[in-house]
Amino acid sequence: MRALYTATLFVSSFLLFLVQPLAGKIILPAFGGAPAVWSATLVFFQAVLLLGYGYAHLSISKLGLKRQPWVHMGVLLVSALALPFAVSNPIFRSVVDRLAGSDTSNPAPLVLLALAGLVGLPFFAVSAGAPLLQRWFATTSDPRAKDPYFLYAASNIGSMLALIAYPVLLEPRMTLAAQSWIWAALYGLLFVGMVLCAVVAIRAAKAPVAEAAPVEAVQEEVVEVETTPAPRIEYSRLRTVLLGAVPSSLLTGVTTFVTANIAPVPLLWVVPLALYLLTFILAFAGKPIFSARALSRTLPLILCPLVVVTLMENTAAPVSILHLAGFFIAAWMCHARLNEERPEPARLTEFYFYMSLGGVIGGAFNGLFAPSVFNTLLEYPIALVAVAGLKLPFKVGSKFESRDLLYGAGLFLGAVLLIFAIGDWLPRFTGMRPLDPQVRTGITLGVPTILAFVASDRPWRFSACLAAVVAAAFVTGVNNGGQRVLLTRRSFFGEHKVATSGTGRFVRLVHGNTLHGMQDKKNPTRPLTYYYPNGPIGQVFTQMKPRLQGKRVGLIGLGVGSLAAYGQPGERMTFFEIDPLVVQISRDTGLFTFLRDSKADVDIVLGDARLTLGRQPDGAFSLLAIDAFSSDAIPVHLLTQEAMALYMRKLTPDGILAVHVSNRYLDLNPIVSAEAKALGLICYEQTDGMTTEEEALGKTASSWMILGRDAEAFKGVAGARGSYWNLAEESDMRPWTDDFSNVFSVFRQGD
Incomplete structure (x- = not known):
């Protein structure tokens, strides 16, 4: 039975x-x-x-x-x-x-x-x-x-x-x-x-x-x-909702933070979700390994350093282990409390309803509320603060006291004073050499966090103290790592940051640790990174220049508008971009000026590229550049055989389709080659590096593939002696379609 x-x-x-x-x-x-x-x-x-x-x-x-x-x-x-x-x-x-x-x-x-x-x-x-x-x-x-x-x-x-x-x-x-x-x-x-x-x-x-x-x-x-040492805590609907909501919020928060800022590996989201489910298995097992009280004692040991590295935005790969371990212990503790405080079986369905309601609230907070209200991934440290308040006190029967909040308020003031003292007052009045930004941040956030740890025996006080550390970091901006941040904004797709580097010569748009564009203030009309003039896509624009005069060029993926620098008088360049925040940033001439300075007529179509491009007339473009696959979450529906067929319909008979396939973790060349073969197209590829001097000037290594219907399409671009383009290796991989795709098959070996 x-x-x-x-x-x-x-x-x-x-x-x-x-x-x-x-x-x-x-x-x-x-x-x-x-x-x-x-x-x-x-x-x-x-x-x-x-x-x-x-x-x-x-x-x-x-x-x-x-x-x-x-x-x-x-x-x-x-x-x-x-x-x-x-x-x-x-x-x-x-x-x-x-x-x-x-x-x-x-x-x-x-x-x-x-x-x-x-x-x-x-x-x-x-x-x-x-x-x-x-x-x-x-x-x-x-x-x-x-x-x-x-x-x-x-x-x-x-x-x-x-x-x-x-x-x-x-x-x-x-x-x-x-x-x-x-x-x-x-x-x-x-x-x-x-x-x-x-x-x-x-x-x-x-x-x-x-x-x-x-x-x-x-x-x-x-x-x-009756042999259980600790008294059973009475079932509470509100507490059930909270114990369901906080781990749910933490799940989304840690997944977003790790995949965006530390290791943008495709399918990495599976790991925190698997850990989340594992905590339920361990917590609701017939004989749990650890009680909620034992996990509550362990939690501060990992939660305190986790708050510090989160605020410092440390992107070292090993730090992801700390994030996942902290999430695992926190979720396990909450779910262990749910199991220990569960009601009698007659109220079982009610219990699961309120636990599910908490999960919905936590997910909605991260997925719907946070992107609309916060400019940064603030929901993640908020969830870390919240879970500190849900731990069980060391002393059974300990209750909330108003001085717990006063303790947090005092720590906030002390943390702010410490930040200004070390970062500003000491160098100004003593002549002491300013500390390295990362060292300064570690000290000014680490000391208050140690004091928060001392208060970890009382959950409310512990939570208030961690909240004080988080608030101090965001109010003072000490967690910017020494770089000059010009803009930080948040959209559904994540946190976008515009910052200067080095002497301030270069302005960069980054999403996590993925670079989405850069401009040289000393040479603002030269496209940089993957779009450098002597790189693969720069060669295409240069060699097709006579053919593109008075024609239309389509570009999927806007970034900072780098490719607009190749525009010519009378030419029309249409960018297809899904993120409205990226459009705002690229048009802000106080940040980037590629769109403003382009010699072509530039327009931007907002929305999913496959849908918006589908509404364009067939044969409208002489060149289509697809630049949407350099991050971890590649939009597979833009890389299927049906999508490729759509792109070709929108090209003129002698038009060229250029596909940017640079990716740290995925080798997309075989997929593009297989789809080109299935559609009867000719396909070339080129992987380009850079010298030390070019790297200093803003060039980034890149890989591109170009597709056309026949040899006439590549006239003057590829196929001739001296060309840097090589015929793509024939692929025996199964083409991706709207009905089939296999991301595992394109993971880079050894990465």
Whole structure:
């Protein structure tokens, strides 16, 4: 009986985690990767999950255990009508057709409607599985039925395996259609398991109440609980919401911070999510390894140095281990508290509803609220401060006192005075040589953090002190690392920072540790980094100069507008950019002047490039440059065979498609080569380095590929003696399509 419930719950959670990346890939080609699309997708899955948990709680409360299982069987059967997931789904198709016929600037309502028609009913039905199965199990005669929360560990094991299985096993080997059929088959298996579990639960609900065996089992459980040294904390709805919200916020915060600032490796997001699920498994295990109180004692040891390195924006790769370890201990502590403070089984569905509500609040805070309000990734240190307040006190029974907050206020004033004393007053009045910016930041933030650690026995005081350190860092700007930051702004796509380097000659736009453009104030008309005049794309513009006079050039990816420097009088250059903040920065002549100084007529089209380019006339461009793949999160839908075919339709018969394939972790050349072969195109490639002198002047090594219909397209550019372009190596790799992609296949070996 226990095995039946465990296996069914495992399949339910496996399906729940599998459907989300699958649905995301299905809608991406139609809706693109604009912020409103991803925000709507996030809201949809979190809202439907919460609805599923709410349905589980209300249906059990209103219908009872004798009737509710049959109602849920009906829900599962009706939901099966939406399987398998397919773009031919009539609701999804009608929404896509409506989108194609409109020029809406807010696709969110259409995204919600499309997802509802595509996966809404099955996702809703499956999402209710975890709380329902545990509540049903609590009515059985199994010896562990009086405390069914251990099944939640099995639930999270299923989620973790789905998380790993999708990018490793399913995505690299199957089309979206095949994945949908696999999901439908597993849904059928889930239905069989749910029917069997429902029959067991209904029979148990109708059985006589008094039986000997369960009573003995309950007595054994009571004896075991009575030996627990610490008193049990009473269940609280508000605390359940907070203990669900903070780890959820931390999950998104640490993922964003690590992937943007430290190691922008594709699929690295899997690691913190796997750790998050592991904390549930450990916390809700039948015999937990550590109690919440033991984890609370450990937390300050790692949380204090984590706050300091976060504020210092230390981007050394080993620091990512500290971030992940701190997140793991913090989430484990919160989830251990949830397990230890769980209510009796009769309130199980209510407990999971409020825990899920907390998860939704934490995710919405990071995904929707923070990008709209904060200029930096401030939500991450806020979550670190919050988790400090959720730890258990060292002394049982210790309560909040108003002086805890006063302690934090005093530490804030002291930290600010210390920052100004070391950074300004001492060098000015003593003639002492200023400290290295990183050393100064480490001292001025480290000392107050040590004092915060001293207060870690009292959660509220500890949290207030860490908040004081964070506030002091942001108020004084001590965490800028000595560079002159001209602008820091935040969009849905992350934090963008414009800063000078060295003597102030170069101005750079960076996102995390990825450089997105640079300008030399001494030579402002020369494009730098990947776009240097003697680099691959510079050669293309120079050699095509006669052919581009009076023509249109399309450029996907704006950056700081470097390529506008190649514009000629009478030429029209159209940039396609998805991030409105990047457009604002590139147009700000106090920061960058490439767009203003271009000799061409420059216009910018805002939105997902595949959608906005699709609205341009066929044959409109003599040159298309695709520059969207240099960061960790490559937009796969811009690199599929269908996307390449779209680009070629928008080119003139002798037009050239240039694709920037520089990437620290992915070798994209074989994919572009394979798609060129599939479309019958000629493809050249060039990887260019730089001398020490060129590097000092702002050049960056880059790799580009150019595609055309025939040899005539490359006349004067490639194919002649002395050209730096070489025919691309023929690839036997399977081309990526809207129905298939495999990121693992293009990871650089040894990186």
